Amino acid sequence: MKLGRFALVGAILATSVGCDQVTKIAARQHLEGQGTQSFLGDTFRLTYTENYGAFLGMGSNLPDPVRNLIFVGLVSIFLVGFLVWILRTRELSRTALVSATLIIGGGIGNLIDRVLFDGGVTDFMNLGIGPVRTGIFNVADVWIVVGAAALLLLSPEARRGFRVNEDEGD
Numbered sequence: 001m002k003l004g005r006f007a008l009v010g011a012i013l014a015t016s017v018g019c020d021q022v023t024k025i026a027a028r029q030h031l032e033g034q035g036t037q038s039f040l041g042d043t044f045r046l047t048y049t050e051n052y053g054a055f056l057g058m059g060s061n062l063p064d065p066v067r068n069l070i071f072v073g074l075v076s077i078f079l080v081g082f083l084v085w086i087l088r089t090r091e092l093s094r095t096a097l098v099s100a101t102l103i104i105g106g107g108i109g110n111l112i113d114r115v116l117f118d119g120g121v122t123d124f125m126n127l128g129i130g131p132v133r134t135g136i137f138n139v140a141d142v143w144i145v146v147g148a149a150a151l152l153l154l155s156p157e158a159r160r161g162f163r164v165n166e167d168e169g170d
Helices: 003-030 064-088 094-116 139-153
Strands: 037-039 044-051 121-129
Touching: 003 044, 003 064, 003 094, 003 121, 003 139, 064 094, 094 121, 094 139, 121 139
Parallel strands: none
Antiparallel strands: 037 044, 044 121
């Protein structure tokens, strides 16, 4: 594994997880108990919540041991496996490497919350126009969505159907 590749992954992970955690600390300190704050003609809202499930709270009603097994245990295994895979797969394009690392960084950010806050993830942002709105999300969720979108739309691997070609690696 090239040192530059390892450094790039490390820098992206440190930055993505760091930004996520700093914004969640700010949300817990300044938004908890404050109600919803609206900006840009109600297009952007800040509202504090703790999400014990996955996307849009799915799984939040599962028994604690099952929820922890899925959202801490299985997610941890997936993130470690995905990280090892991207570090060992030399043929990945830089775009795919960066995109996958953003997904992992977002996953780690949310995993930290689940471990530190009894299975809950701090969410605080909401976008929309009128009644058409996103769920409440956080910066880690943004990294996951941006990474997945870039991986699927921008990477040479996606354009080829993920058939790895050694000539396009870094």
